[in-house]
Amino acid sequence: MTMIVARPPKTKEELWWYVKAMWGFEIPRHSVCEDHSAPFDAFAEAFFAEAPISLWKASRGFGGKSTLMGVLSLTEAVALGAQVTVLGGSASQSQRVHEVTHEMWYSDRAPKQLLKDDPTQFKTKLKGGAWITALMASQKSVRGPHPQRLRLDEVDEMEMEIFEAAQGQPMDARGLLAQTVISSTHQYPNGTMTQLLKRANQKGWPVHHWCWRESVGTEEHPGWLSMEAIKRKKQEVSETMWNTEYDLQEPSHAGRAINTEAVEAMFDPELGVYEGDLDERLIFELPVPEGTYVTGVDWAKELDWTIMSTWRTDVNPWRRVAFLRTGRKPWPQMVGDLQTRLDMFGGLLVHDATGLGDVLDDLIVYDRNKTTDFVLRGRQREAAFNEFVSGVEQRAMTGPRIKFAFEELKYATANDLYGSGHPPDSFIADALAWSRRNAYIPLVSPAAILKS
Numbered sequence: 061m062t063m064i065v066a067r068p069p070k071t072k073e074e075l076w077w078y079v080k081a082m083w084g085f086e087i088p089r090h091s092v093c094e095d096h097s098a099p100f101d102a103f104a105e106a107f108f109a110e111a112p113i114s115l116w117k118a119s120r121g122f123g124g125k126s127t128l129m130g131v132l133s134l135t136e137a138v139a140l141g142a143q144v145t146v147l148g149g150s151a152s153q154s155q156r157v158h159e160v161t162h163e164m165w166y167s168d169r170a171p172k173q174l175l176k177d178d179p180t181q182f183k184t185k186l187k188g189g190a191w192i193t194a195l196m197a198s199q200k201s202v203r204g205p206h207p208q209r210l211r212l213d214e215v216d217e218m219e220m221e222i223f224e225a226a227q228g229q230p231m232d233a234r235g236l237l238a239q240t241v242i243s244s245t246h247q248y249p250n251g252t253m254t255q256l257l258k259r260a261n262q263k264g265w266p267v268h269h270w271c272w273r274e275s276v277g278t279e280e281h282p283g284w285l286s287m288e289a290i291k292r293k294k295q296e297v298s299e300t301m302w303n304t305e306y307d308l309q310e311p312s313h314a315g316r317a318i319n320t321e322a323v324e325a326m327f328d329p330e331l332g333v334y335e336g337d338l339d340e341r342l343i344f345e346l347p348v349p350e351g352t353y354v355t356g357v358d359w360a361k362e363l364d365w366t367i368m369s370t371w372r373t374d375v376n377p378w379r380r381v382a383f384l385r386t387g388r389k390p391w392p393q394m395v396g397d398l399q400t401r402l403d404m405f406g407g408l409l410v411h412d413a414t415g416l417g418d419v420l421d422d423l424i425v426y427d428r429n430k431t432t433d434f435v436l437r438g439r440q441r442e443a444a445f446n447e448f449v450s451g452v453e454q455r456a457m458t459g460p461r462i463k464f465a466f467e468e469l470k471y472a473t474a475n476d477l478y479g480s481g482h483p484p485d486s487f488i489a490d491a492l493a494w495s496r497r498n499a500y501i502p503l504v505s506p507a508a509i510l511k512s
Contacts, residue, residue, distance in 0.1 A: 208237070261467035
């Protein structure tokens with residue numbers, strides 16, 4: 061049966077039915093696990109280019125991410141006339157995604173009349189100029205084309221240099237916005253996926269998680285995967301492999317600067333969950349007369365973020381009471397944000413004065429006896445970082461889960477803190493606050509000790 065191709069879908073509902081009608085493929089559109097996305101939500105975000113870059117973290121095999129990537133690529137080519145490149149962690153992975161598009165053409169309703177030639181191992185050409193190309197994982201291969209859509213699969217198996225080179229590919233054209241999907245199972249603690257999760261957190265890229273449970277679905281909304289297949293696979297693989305690659309647990313923590321369980325305890329979701337978006341002014345507790353407070357500030361204007369983190373220090377563990385991520389605006393405005401915080405909580409202020417000299421000193425109007433200009437260099441920097449890491453691992457600080465800061469600390473490596481990397485902005489702000497932990501301990505005279 062030959063199908064007359066309808067107009068491109070304009071809404072998520074139309075898109076879901078378009079894919080089902082065209083390819084006979086039903087994409088799960090209900091999440092099962094807490095904090096997971098429905099696979100279709102990720103699919104629609106990419107198709108409609110609602111974000112320039114999206115990241116998918118999904119189970120190996122049973123998450124269906126490679127299949128979803130192939131269906132997405134073909135739907136974009138057919139429905140939108142898009143030019144699409146597919147790049148896997150290896151040539152075989154690129155081919156596997158392209159093979160999914162081959163399989164879709166066997167659907168009874170597939171618009172075979174749009175094919176310009178029979179699809180080859182690496183290329184599908186459509187009439188009107190749309191195409192899909194599977195690329196080799198090499199510098200030469202990824203530096204050539206300029207499609208509207210770039211689809212990256214199993215990036216944890218990809219060298220970072222290849223990823224960086226490929227990022228130059230997507231360009232707006234043919235009436236379409238450029239869009240990139242980064243997809244992978246997260247296997248290596250210090251691999252490419254870890255680096256990209258950190259970058260997504262810094263740049264605000266949407267991150268979608270889903271596992272085999274979304275593929276199985278629920279009784280009300282069943283998926284395409286059976287529990288029998290799950291049980292068989294669990295008998296075939298090691299527990300470690302199952303936990304990491306199928307259940308989406310974190311890879312081994314080797315190389316992380318801070319114990320991951322300690323970071324999770326510091327950012328307690330039972331106390332609330334917040335994004336930590338740009339200029340989201342988070343106040344978790346109002347000040348009380350008997351409370352003592354310290355605010356740590358890491359300044360940045362253009363490249364990184366200014367973080368202002370305030371803690372109540374007369375409690376054990378310390379409790380985070382306020383948090384702000386800001387930046388990309390003039391210094392007086394950011395100092396004004398700090399002044400608002402200090403007017404509310406008072407207490408001690410410690411800020412990173414490295415390289416800023418008199419610029420901020422002239423702008424900050426606050427009691428100098430309560431202000432510490434901390435220069436993060438040499439042994440002083442190393443000591444501050446070591447003491448803060450120790451404090452986190454001793455469960456000395458807690459507060460709500462702020463996703464931005466949580467991800468920064470969770471993925472921080474020893475190289476970020478002590479080597480050639482860049483310490484996360486929220487790490488620096490909190491380390492500065494923690495450096496003043498002894499400031500409120502009252503001095504006791506020897507005579508008073510003897511009398512006691």
